[in-house]
Amino acid sequence: MSAFDKIFEYVDANEKYYIDRLAEVVAIPSVSAEAARRPDVVRMGEWLVKELKALGATVNVHHPGKQTIEGQQLDLPPIVLGTYGTDPAKKTICVYGHYDVQPAAREDGWDTDPWTLVEDAKGRLIGRGSTDDKGPVISWLWVIAAHQKLGLDMPVNLKMCFEGMEESGSEGLDEFIIAEAKGDFFKDVDAVCISDSYWLGTKKPCLTYGLRGVSYFMVEVSGPGKDLHSGVFGGIVHEPMSDLFAVFSKLVSADGKILIPGIYDDVAPVTDAEDKMYGTLDFSLNDIHEAVDSKVTIHKTEKEALMARWRYPSLSIHGIEGAFSSPGSKTVIPAKVIGKFSIRSVPNMEPAKISELVKTFVNAEFKKIGSKNTLSIDCGHAGKAWVADTNHYNYVAAEKAVERVFKVKPDFIREGGSIPVTLTFQDALQTNVLLLPMGRSDDGAHSTGEKIDKENYIGGIKLLAAYLHEIALVA
Amino acid sequence: MSAFDKIFEYVDANEKYYIDRLAEVVAIPSVSAEAARRPDVVRMGEWLVKELKALGATVNVHHPGKQTIEGQQLDLPPIVLGTYGTDPAKKTICVYGHYDVQPAAREDGWDTDPWTLVEDAKGRLIGRGSTDDKGPVISWLWVIAAHQKLGLDMPVNLKMCFEGMEESGSEGLDEFIIAEAKGDFFKDVDAVCISDSYWLGTKKPCLTYGLRGVSYFMVEVSGPGKDLHSGVFGGIVHEPMSDLFAVFSKLVSADGKILIPGIYDDVAPVTDAEDKMYGTLDFSLNDIHEAVDSKVTIHKTEKEALMARWRYPSLSIHGIEGAFSSPGSKTVIPAKVIGKFSIRSVPNMEPAKISELVKTFVNAEFKKIGSKNTLSIDCGHAGKAWVADTNHYNYVAAEKAVERVFKVKPDFIREGGSIPVTLTFQDALQTNVLLLPMGRSDDGAHSTGEKIDKENYIGGIKLLAAYLHEIALVA
Ligand SMILES: [Zn+2]
Ligand SMILES: [Zn+2]
Ligand SMILES: [Zn+2]
Ligand SMILES: [Zn+2]
The missing domain is CATH 3.30.70.360 (Alpha-Beta Plaits)
Structure with missing residues (x-):
C-alpha cells in the first residue's frame, strides 16, 4: 500500500473525529471585526498553539501590536507560527491560513446558531468559519497527525503561519512577513500554499492562480x-x-x-490564451444560480460572468x-x-x-x-490583485494531488475575492504561491448559513497530504 | 391665597418627589417598536393603573388585540383609562398621553444610560421618555394628588387616556376611540388636551394648534x-x-x-393672516442651531424655516x-x-x-x-395633518394658564411632528383639541440625550393644574 493510500484510508476512518474537532473550533466566535469578540480571537490562537505543541511542532507567537476599534485600544491577535521538520534534504513549504472569522448573528438570518456546527441531511457542515477558514487551517494539523499515527515520514518541512486578522485587513501581517522574510521562520521557504478560496462550481476541484x-x-x-x-x-x-x-x-x-x-x-486587456480558456471550464450559469439561490445574475453567458468575477x-x-x-x-x-x-x-x-x-x-x-x-x-x-505562474512545481504538484484524490484534472481558475497576503508572500519571500481550495462555490463564506461539505472537508485533508507528497516527488 | 397660588407653592415644595417619580418611570424601557421590550411596555401601563387607583380614580383597561412584530405575535399594550370626577356641573376634559417611548441604546451615542434619569449641572433631566411623553403623562397624576393634599376641589372632571403604542403607529387606538366615542368613557367629554409637543424655542411657552x-x-x-x-x-x-x-x-x-x-x-396656500403671524414669533435661527447643535440649516430666514417645518x-x-x-x-x-x-x-x-x-x-x-x-x-x-380652532375656550383657558404660570402670553404655533390621535379625537368626539406643550424645542425627543428641563417639568405641572382651573372659569 502506497503512502497515499495509507493516508487516504486513515483519513476516511477518522471522519467523525475530524468533524468533532471542527465543531470545537467553530464554537469559538473569533470575530476580528468586533472589539467584544477579541478575547475569542485570542482564545482561538491559543487553541492552535496548544494543538501544534501537542504535535511536537516548534511554536512561536508574534504579537503584531495594538489597534483602535470601536474607540478601544486592543491588542492585535497573535500570529501563530509552527515549524514541523527542518530536514535540509526536503523542500520547505509554508502554509498560511486565518483563524478569525466574519461576524455572524442569529438575527442576520441564520437558520441555526452560527457558533454550533450542525451537519444537515445533505452532509453539509454548517457554522461560521467552517469553510472560511477554520476547516482548511485545522486540516494541516490532521495531515501531520495522520503521518504520526501511521508512522510515515513527512515528505516536506512545514512552516505554518496562521493569523487572526484576515477578515479585518490582516493588520500587522504584511509588516511581519516583510520584516521576517530573511529571518529564521521564513528564510528556507521554497513555496507557499494557501487554502482559503473555493471551487469554481460545486463539482470539480480547482487550482486558483489569480485573485482580485x-x-x-x-x-x-x-x-x-x-x-x-x-x-x-x-x-x-x-x-x-x-x-x-x-x-x-x-x-x-x-x-x-x-x-x-x-x-x-x-x-x-484580455489575451487570446485567456479568451480561449473560458470555453473549457466546468461551469454553468446554473452554478451561480444555485450558489446565489436566485437568478438575479447580470450576464447571459458563463464567460461574461466569469470575466466579471475574475x-x-x-x-x-x-x-x-x-x-x-x-x-x-x-x-x-x-x-x-x-x-x-x-x-x-x-x-x-x-x-x-x-x-x-x-x-x-x-x-x-x-x-x-x-x-x-x-x-x-x-x-x-x-x-492589490494577483496572478501566479502556473508552470511552477508548486502548481504541478497540486494538479497531481487533485488527480490522485478526486480522479479528475483540476480547472485552473481565478477568484473574485481577495487574500492580500498572497501577494505579500510572493513579493517578500520571492516564491511561488499556490491557492489550493477545499470548499465549494456555494459554501457561503461571509454569509448566513456558511458551510463546508463533509466530502470537501475530508477530501481536503487528503488533498493537502497528497500535495505535500507530490511536492517531494516533482520538485 | 388663591387656589392657583396654593397649588404653585405646593408643586414647588415637592420638586424632588416629582423628579424621583420621573426617574422611576424612565427606568422602565417601554419601547413599543421592539418585541423584546413589550413586557416593559405592559409593565409601564400597569404602573399607571396602580397609581391612578391609588388616587381614587376609576380605572379601566382596554386591550386592543394582537400585532405581528419581528415575526412574533404579541399582545398590543393596554390603553389605560382613568376617570376622576363625574360632577355634571363641571366640564369634562379628556387628557391623552403615551407611556411608550422610542428605542434607545447606549451605543447610539448616549452619554449616559438612557434608562437612568440623570440631572445635569444645567438642571436638565436626561433620560428616554423624560419629555416624550412620560414627564407630561405623570404630571396629570401630580395635579390630582396636589388637589387631594391641599384639600382643593378638582375644577373639572378628568378623563385620562394613556396608550402604549404611540411611537409605533398607535395601533388599536383610533379604532377604540371611534368605537367608544359615544360610549361611557368618552361620551361626556367637552374638550381634549394633549401634552406631547414642544415649545417653538427654548424660552417662551406656546400653544400648538397644528401638526404635520x-x-x-x-x-x-x-x-x-x-x-x-x-x-x-x-x-x-x-x-x-x-x-x-x-x-x-x-x-x-x-x-x-x-x-x-x-x-x-x-x-x-399661505393666507395673509398666516403670512403676517410669522413676524411676531419669539424665534430665531439660532434656536434651531442650538437645538441641532450645528448650523446645517437649509433656510436663511426664520419664516422660511418655520414654514418648512409647519x-x-x-x-x-x-x-x-x-x-x-x-x-x-x-x-x-x-x-x-x-x-x-x-x-x-x-x-x-x-x-x-x-x-x-x-x-x-x-x-x-x-x-x-x-x-x-x-x-x-x-x-x-x-x-393626516391637523389644524384647530384657536378661538375655542379650550385655547383661551390654556392661554390664561400660561400667563398665570409664566407671566407671558404664549405664541400660537404649529408643530412639524405628528400625533395622529389629535385628529381622531377631533373627528370622533367632535370636540376641540388643544396641544399644550411642556418641554422645549431642544429636548431631543427621539434622539440621544433626550431631556426635559426641571423648570419645564415643574412649571408644566403648574400649567396643567392652572389650565383646568381656567377651564372652569372661562368655559
Ligand atoms: Zn478566508
Ligand atoms: Zn473570509
Ligand atoms: Zn410623543
Ligand atoms: Zn415621540
Whole structure:
C-alpha cells in the first residue's frame, strides 16, 4: 500500500473525529471585526498553539501590536507560527491560513446558531468559519497527525503561519512577513500554499492562480450635532442620509458598471490564451444560480460572468453605520452616518490610484449637491490583485494531488475575492504561491448559513497530504 | 391665597418627589417598536393603573388585540383609562398621553444610560421618555394628588387616556376611540388636551394648534437567496443595495425638496393672516442651531424655516434594515434590505394620495434601472395633518394658564411632528383639541440625550393644574 493510500484510508476512518474537532473550533466566535469578540480571537490562537505543541511542532507567537476599534485600544491577535521538520534534504513549504472569522448573528438570518456546527441531511457542515477558514487551517494539523499515527515520514518541512486578522485587513501581517522574510521562520521557504478560496462550481476541484484585490471605503457624512426628530427638523436641516444616498447612487449602475471616471483605465486587456480558456471550464450559469439561490445574475453567458468575477473590477455597497437599522419604524434623522462600499480590483489596477480616483469622484459628487454637511472619505484597507505562474512545481504538484484524490484534472481558475497576503508572500519571500481550495462555490463564506461539505472537508485533508507528497516527488 | 397660588407653592415644595417619580418611570424601557421590550411596555401601563387607583380614580383597561412584530405575535399594550370626577356641573376634559417611548441604546451615542434619569449641572433631566411623553403623562397624576393634599376641589372632571403604542403607529387606538366615542368613557367629554409637543424655542411657552401628518414607507429590495461574499459575487449579480441607493437618491434633494411628482399639489396656500403671524414669533435661527447643535440649516430666514417645518411636507430617510450596520468592514452583499423613509404631510394632503404618488414613483424609478431584483413598497402607517380652532375656550383657558404660570402670553404655533390621535379625537368626539406643550424645542425627543428641563417639568405641572382651573372659569 502506497503512502497515499495509507493516508487516504486513515483519513476516511477518522471522519467523525475530524468533524468533532471542527465543531470545537467553530464554537469559538473569533470575530476580528468586533472589539467584544477579541478575547475569542485570542482564545482561538491559543487553541492552535496548544494543538501544534501537542504535535511536537516548534511554536512561536508574534504579537503584531495594538489597534483602535470601536474607540478601544486592543491588542492585535497573535500570529501563530509552527515549524514541523527542518530536514535540509526536503523542500520547505509554508502554509498560511486565518483563524478569525466574519461576524455572524442569529438575527442576520441564520437558520441555526452560527457558533454550533450542525451537519444537515445533505452532509453539509454548517457554522461560521467552517469553510472560511477554520476547516482548511485545522486540516494541516490532521495531515501531520495522520503521518504520526501511521508512522510515515513527512515528505516536506512545514512552516505554518496562521493569523487572526484576515477578515479585518490582516493588520500587522504584511509588516511581519516583510520584516521576517530573511529571518529564521521564513528564510528556507521554497513555496507557499494557501487554502482559503473555493471551487469554481460545486463539482470539480480547482487550482486558483489569480485573485482580485479589494479597496474598502468608509464615507462619513455628518452635520447635526445629534440625532434629530424628523417631525421637528425634517425639511429644515441638511440630512446626512439624503447626502449619502445622493453620492452613493453615483457609484455603480444596477448592472454592475462602476461609474467612477478612469476606474477601468488600467484593467489588463484580455489575451487570446485567456479568451480561449473560458470555453473549457466546468461551469454553468446554473452554478451561480444555485450558489446565489436566485437568478438575479447580470450576464447571459458563463464567460461574461466569469470575466466579471475574475478580471473586471466591481463595486458593492455594504451598509451604513449610524442609521436606523433595527426592525420597526423609527422617525429619526441620523446625525452622522458612515456609508461603506468596496471595490474589487484586478491587474493592473493600483490601490493608490483607485483610492485617488474614488476620493476625487466622491468629493466632487458631494460638492455638486450643495449640502452644508461635511463628508470625509477614508480608504480603510486596500489589497492589490494577483496572478501566479502556473508552470511552477508548486502548481504541478497540486494538479497531481487533485488527480490522485478526486480522479479528475483540476480547472485552473481565478477568484473574485481577495487574500492580500498572497501577494505579500510572493513579493517578500520571492516564491511561488499556490491557492489550493477545499470548499465549494456555494459554501457561503461571509454569509448566513456558511458551510463546508463533509466530502470537501475530508477530501481536503487528503488533498493537502497528497500535495505535500507530490511536492517531494516533482520538485 | 388663591387656589392657583396654593397649588404653585405646593408643586414647588415637592420638586424632588416629582423628579424621583420621573426617574422611576424612565427606568422602565417601554419601547413599543421592539418585541423584546413589550413586557416593559405592559409593565409601564400597569404602573399607571396602580397609581391612578391609588388616587381614587376609576380605572379601566382596554386591550386592543394582537400585532405581528419581528415575526412574533404579541399582545398590543393596554390603553389605560382613568376617570376622576363625574360632577355634571363641571366640564369634562379628556387628557391623552403615551407611556411608550422610542428605542434607545447606549451605543447610539448616549452619554449616559438612557434608562437612568440623570440631572445635569444645567438642571436638565436626561433620560428616554423624560419629555416624550412620560414627564407630561405623570404630571396629570401630580395635579390630582396636589388637589387631594391641599384639600382643593378638582375644577373639572378628568378623563385620562394613556396608550402604549404611540411611537409605533398607535395601533388599536383610533379604532377604540371611534368605537367608544359615544360610549361611557368618552361620551361626556367637552374638550381634549394633549401634552406631547414642544415649545417653538427654548424660552417662551406656546400653544400648538397644528401638526404635520406622517406617512412611513418601507421599501424592500430582494434578489439573492442569501447574503453573498462581494469577492465571489460582486459584479455578477444585481445587488439590492445598489438598487435601493439608486431609487432613494431620487426621493429628495439635498436642500429638502421632495422630488416625487405631484406631492406638493395639495399643499394649502399661505393666507395673509398666516403670512403676517410669522413676524411676531419669539424665534430665531439660532434656536434651531442650538437645538441641532450645528448650523446645517437649509433656510436663511426664520419664516422660511418655520414654514418648512409647519406647512410644507418634508422627506427623511431613516435607515436600512438588513444591511451591514456595525462598526468594521464586512464585505457582504446583503440579500434583502428594507429602506425606510417617511414623509411629513401638511393640510390638505391626504395619506391615500401620498401613498399612491410615492408608490407609483418608487416603482417607476425602480423599473428604470432595469434590475432583476424585486422591489416592494409598503406604507407602514399614515396619519393626516391637523389644524384647530384657536378661538375655542379650550385655547383661551390654556392661554390664561400660561400667563398665570409664566407671566407671558404664549405664541400660537404649529408643530412639524405628528400625533395622529389629535385628529381622531377631533373627528370622533367632535370636540376641540388643544396641544399644550411642556418641554422645549431642544429636548431631543427621539434622539440621544433626550431631556426635559426641571423648570419645564415643574412649571408644566403648574400649567396643567392652572389650565383646568381656567377651564372652569372661562368655559
Ligand atoms: Zn478566508
Ligand atoms: Zn473570509
Ligand atoms: Zn410623543
Ligand atoms: Zn415621540
